[in-house]
Amino acid sequence: MYAEALDVLHALTGNPDAQFHPGQYEAIEALVADHRRALVVQRTGWGKSAVYFLASLMLRRRGAGPALIVSPLLALMRDQIAAAERAGVRAVAINSANATEWSDISGRLAADDVDVLLISPERLTNPRFRAEQLPDLIRRCALVVIDEAHCISDWGHDFRPDYRRIRDLLAELPDGVPVLATTATANARVVADVAEQLDVRLVNGGSQRPHDGVFTLRGPLARSSLRLGVLRLGNNTDRLGWLLQHLGELTGSGIIYALTVAAAEDTARALAAAGHHVRAYTGRTDPADRQVLEDALKGNRVKALVATSALGMGFDKPDLGFVIHLGAPSSPVAYYQQVGRAGRSGADADVLLLPGIEDENIWQYFATASMPRKEKAEAVIAELTRAGTALSVPALEARVDLRRTPLELLLKVLAVDGAIEKVAGGWQATGVPWEYDADRYAGIAAARKAEQQAMLEYERTTGCRMEFLTRQLDDDDAAPCGRCDRCAEPWYPAAVDTGSTERAAGALAAAGVEIEPRSTWPSGMDRLGVSTTDGAPVKGKISEPDRAEPGRSLARLSDLGWGGRLRELFETSVGESGADGPRDGELPPDLGKACVRVLREWDWARRPAGVVALGSRTRPQLITSLARGLAEVGRLRYLGEMPVRDGHPASRPGGNSAFRLAGVWGGHVVTPELAAALAELDGEPVLLVDDLVDSRWTLTVAARDLRRAGAGAVLPFTLASAG
Template sequence: MTDTRASALEILRTLVGRPDADFHEGQFEAIETLVDQRRRALVVQRTGWGKSAVYFVATLLLRRQGAGPTILVSPLLALMRDQVAAAARAGVRAVSINSSNAHEWGEVLQKVQRDEVDVLLVSPERLNNPSFRDEQLPTLIARVGLLVVDEAHCISDWGHDFRPDYRRLRDLIAQMPAGVPVLATTATANSRVVTDVAEQIAQANTGLPPGSAVSPVVTIRGPLARTSLRLGVLRLPDSRARLAWLLSHLGELPGSGIIYTLTVSAAEDTARLLRDAGHVVRSYTGQTDTTEREESEGLLKKNEVKALVATSALGMGFDKPDLGFVLHLGAPSSPVAYYQQVGRAGRATANADVLLLPGTEDEAIWHYFATASMPNQAKAEAVLGALTENGPSPLSTPALETRVDLRRTPLELLLKVLDVDGAVRRVKGGWVATGEPWVYDRDRYERIAAARLTEQRAMLEFESTTGCRMEFLQRALDDDTAVPCGRCDNCTAPWYPQDVREEAASAATASLDRVGVTLDARAQWPTGMASLGVTASGKIALGDRLSEGRALARLTDLGWGGALREIFEGTGPDTPATTAMTAACIRVLAEWKWHERPVAVVSMPSRRHPLLIDSVARTLSEVGRLPWLGDLGLSNGGPTGTSGGNSAYRLSNVWDRFEVGAELAAALEPFAGRPILLVDDVADSRWTLTVAGRELRRAGASAVLPFTLALRS
C-alpha cells in the first residue's frame, strides 16, 4: 500500500465512521489523480457512490502537503448545508458564502485569511458578485489548493440543468496557478455532456508555458444502476385521480420521502390537501423562506415528516441516506432529470420505492420552462444596445427594465448569458457593455432546443416502455453496463396498489374545487417610468390604490387552473362563462372577508374575452343584487403592446388608456364614497387593474375591489 493510499484510507474511515471501510472502485484513483499527479479529473458516478469522500479526502491530503484551501463550487443551499455537515464529520473545516449568510461573510473571509478553513463553498452566482469577484476572489485563487466543481453537468448547456453562471468556471480555472488540481463531479451526464464538460475543463488555461503538453482530463465513470430502487409508473386520468391515489396510499409508502411536483402552486396545494387529511408534510419550493427550508430539511432527515412536497428546488445533492421513497406528481422533462431526482432515495438502504404519476399537463409545462430559458436574439440585442448607449455608466436591472421589455427573471438570465459570453460585465451599480463583439449563436440554440425535444420524447418513452425502467434510465445516460434490474414494475409486476378509496376521491374533489386566491394591491410605481413617458414615481397615493382583491384561481392550480388554462392559453372562441364557473365565482365572493361590501359592479373592457367578462360581471351583479354600471371606457386608443413583458412596459402600455366616460360617471354618482367591485378576466402584472382602479377612485369610489377569473402567478 502506498503512503498516499494508507493516509487516504485512514481519512476515509474517519469520514464514514467505520474501521473496516474501503474505497469503492474508482475513488482512490480519483484521489491519486488529484493529490499525486495534480491533474484534472471528471468523476461521473451514481448517487451514493461517494463523490464527496473523494474531494474531502483529497483536501486533507493536500492540506497536509501545505496546499491552500479547497474552493468547492456548489449550486444549491440545501446541498451546501449537507456538504458542510459531512465535512465536519470528516474533520474538514468547511464554511460557505451564499445568499443566506451575508451577515457571516466578513468572519468567513477572516478565517480563510488566517488559514483556518479547509474548504470554502461558494455558489457559481457568487463568483460574479462584483465585490467578491474583484476584492476577495483574487486572493483565494492565489492560495487555492484544489478546485471542486460539484454537479458539473450544470457547466454544459447540453445538460438537463444548465446554469449560465457555471460557464464562468472555465475563466476561474484559467486564473489559477499552474499545477492546481481540478475535480468535477456529477451523477447525471450522458456521453455528450461528459465530453463537453471535459473539454471545457481541459481547454481552460493550465498556467503552463506556451507549447507545454497538456494532460487530458482523467474521466472516471462507473455504472449508474441503483439496485435499491424499485421503479414504477402509474397512469391515472387526471389530477383528481392522482391526488386521490396519494391520499389513499401515502401512509403505505416506506419511511419518509419526497413528493415532487412541477410547479410551486401544485406543491403548495398538494401539501395543504395532505395536511388536511392528517398527514405530516410540508411544501418546499423556490419561494419558501430560507429558514423554513432548513427546518423542513431537518424534519425530513429526522423522519419527523412523512414527506416534503417539493419542486426541483429540493434536488441536487440533498443527502438523506435512508430516504424511503420518491414520488412524482407529473414527470420531469427528461429521463436524465428524472434519474437525478429519484437518486435521492435508497442511498444507504436495501430498498426504496420510486413511483411516477404522469400528468396530462406535463408537456405544456415542459414547453414553458424550455422556452423561458433560451436567449432571444432581439431582446439580447436590445439589452446590448441600451448598455452601449449608456456608455461607461452602469445600468441597474430595474433601469434596464424601462429600456427593454423583458421580465426580471428572464432579463437576469439573459444578462448572465451575455456576461459569460464577454459582451457585458456586472459592476457595482449594475451592468455595462464591454464593447466586445457578440453574435447570437442561432445554430447552437437551435441544436439545444432540438435536444430538449428529444429528451421530452424520451421521457414519454420511459413512461410507456414495456422494458426495464432502470435499464432505460441508464441507457439515457449512455451507461453501456445497463441490464434489466429485475425489480421494476415491468421486470416483475406492478408493486404499487392501483385502487382509490372513496373517501380519498371525495377529499381530492373538495380540495380541487377550492376557490379564491388573494390579489395583492400594487403599492409602488416602477422606477424610471419617466423614460417611458409615464409621470408616476414612488409610492402609489393611498387615494389612488386598489384594495386587496380576489381571483378564482391561479392558472397553475391543480383544480380550476386546468379549466382556466384552456380559456387563456387555448385558441378557442370567446364564450360566456359556464354555469359551474360562475357558481365558483359566486363562492369566491361569498367567502371574501371584505371590510365593506361593494355596492356596484364595473367591468373592464376586453378585446379577447368580452363575452366572458360580461357574463361573469352580470351574474355577480344579479346574484349579489348589485347594480352593474357597465364597462370602464378606453382612451387614447386603449392599451398598447402585447401581453407579457416587464412591469415598466406593462404600466406604460396601459397608462392613460382608460377613462370613466360621461355615462359611467353618471352611473357612479349615486355610489360616490362607496366601494366598487371591478371585474376582469386575468391578472398578470396587475398594472391594468391598478390604472383602472385609480380612475375609478378619482371618479369617487371609496375603494375598488378587483376580481378576476385567473391569476397568472
C-alpha cells in the same frame, strides 16, 4: 500512497475497517499524486464527497492551501459543510446567506485555518469577491472542485450560466493545481462537453489552450435500492385521490414532486386537510423556512415535503423512503436526478411516477427558458453601450422590455460571453463584439425536444425502467434491475376508492386566490412617457386613495382544480373573433357558481354596492356576463362598463412591469355615465371585474381611475390568475 489514503479514510470515518469503493482511490491518486484534472461520474451515494475531502486533507498534509469547492445551492453547501465537520475537515462557505461572517472567514483564510472553502458560481461574478479574494485563492488553493458539474454544460438538465465562468477560473490556475468535477447525472454528450471545459489553461498572456488531458472515471449508474413504477390515472382528481388513500402506506418519509408551485401548494393543502403531515416546499418558500422544512424531513417529523424542483441537488437524506412525482420532469436525466434523492443509504425505496395530461404543455413553457432571444440580448447590450456607465437591473427594466428573472438570466449569459460585465453599481458593456449563436441554441432546443420524447418513452416502455434511465445516461453497464413494475409485478396499488376520489374532488373544487394589490410604481416611467394629466411623475409609492384593495380570482391557470377548467374555457370559448385570436362567449354556469362561492367567502371590510366590467377587445361577452351575473346574484347594482379608450394600442402579454404599465396607462375610460353612477353610490365600494390578471397593472390603473372618479374601495375580481 495507498496506505496513507486508507489511514485518512479510517480517521475520517472512524471505522478502522472502511475500504474504498471501486474507483475512489484511483480518483484520489489522480488528484494528489499526479495533480490531474479529473471528471468523476458516479451514482448518488457512491462517495464523491469522500474523494474531495480525502484529497483535500492529503494535500494539506503536504503543505498546500485550502481546497475551493464550487457548489450550486445553499442547501447543498449546508450539507457539505455538515459532512465535512463530521469528518474532521474545517469547512466554511462564502455565499449570500452569510454575509455577516465574511470578514471572520477572510481572517481564517489568512491564518490558514480553513481546509475547504465553498462558494456558489454566482460569487465568481461578484466584483468585490473577484477583486479582493479570488486572486489570493487562485494563488493559494490546493484543489478546485466543481460539484454537480453537469451544470457547466448547455446540454445538462440543470444548466447554470454562471457555471460557464468556471472555465475562465480553471484557465488562470497555476500549473500543478488539480481539479475535480463531479456529477451523478451526465450522459456522454455532457461528459464530453464538461471534459473539454476542464481541459484548458492560460498561455501567452491570455489565450487558452488544452491542458494535459482529463482523467475521466465513469461507474455504473443503476440504483439497486430503488423500485421504479409508473401509474397512469385519468385526471388530477384521481391522482390526488391516490395520494390521499395510499400516502400513509408508503414506508418512511419522502418527497412528492410537482411541476408547478401551484400544484405543490394545492396538493400539500389537500393532503394536510386530510390528516397527512406534509408541507409545501417551492421557489416561493423563504430561505429560512426551507432549512426548517429540510430538517423536519431529515428528522422524519413530516411524512413528506410536496416540492418543486427547488428541492433537488441540495438535499441529502440517506434513508429517504420514497419519491412520488405528480407529473413527469421533462427529461429522463432530470428524473433520474430527482429520484436519486431516495435510497442513498442502500435501504429499499419506492419511486412512482403519476403522469399528468398537462405535462407536455408545462415542458414546452420551460424548454427554452435559459436561452437568450437575439433581439432582447442586442437591446440590452445597446442600452448599456448607450448609457456609457453602469446600470442597475431596475434601471435596465425601464429601457428593455424584459421581466426581472429573465433579464437577470440574460445578463448572466451575456456576461459569460464577455459582452457585458458586473461592476460596482450594476452592469456595463465591455465593447467586446457579441454574435447570437443561432446554431448552438437551435441544437439545445432540439436536444430538449428529444429529451421530452424520451420521457414519454420511459412512461410507455415495456422493458426495465432502471435500464431505460441508465441507458439515457449512456451507461455501458445498463441492465434489467429485476425490481421495477416491468421486471416484476406492479408493487403499488392501482385502485382509488370512491371516498378518496370524492375527497380529492372536494379539495380541488376549493376556489379563491387572492390578488395582492400593487403598492409601488415601477422606476423609470418618465422614460416611457408615462405621467399624470397634470404632468406629475408616476413614481414611488401608490397613494392609499389611488390603490386597489386586495382582490380575488376564481383560480390560477396552473391550479390542479379549477385551473384546468379555466384553461379549457380560454381556449375554446366560441365567438365572432374566430381562430385568429382569443374567442369569446357567455360564462358557463359551473364557473359562475364557483365565482359566487368565492364572493360569498370573501372577508371584505365593506360589502361592494356596485359592479363595473372592465372593457375588453378579446372577451367582452365573457367579462360582461360575469359582471352582470355577479351583480344579479349578489343584488348589487351593475354600473356598466369601463370601455377601452378609442385608438389606444392593444397591450401585449409578457414583458416587465415598466413596459406593462406603459402599455395599459390610460387604456380605459371612466365614461360620464359611469362617473354619474359612481357618484350615486356616494363612496361605497365597487367590484371591478375582468377575465384574467397577470401583471396586475390593468387592474391597478383602472382602480386608480375609478377612485379618482368617486368610487370608494375598488375590489378587483377575475376569473383567472396567471400567477
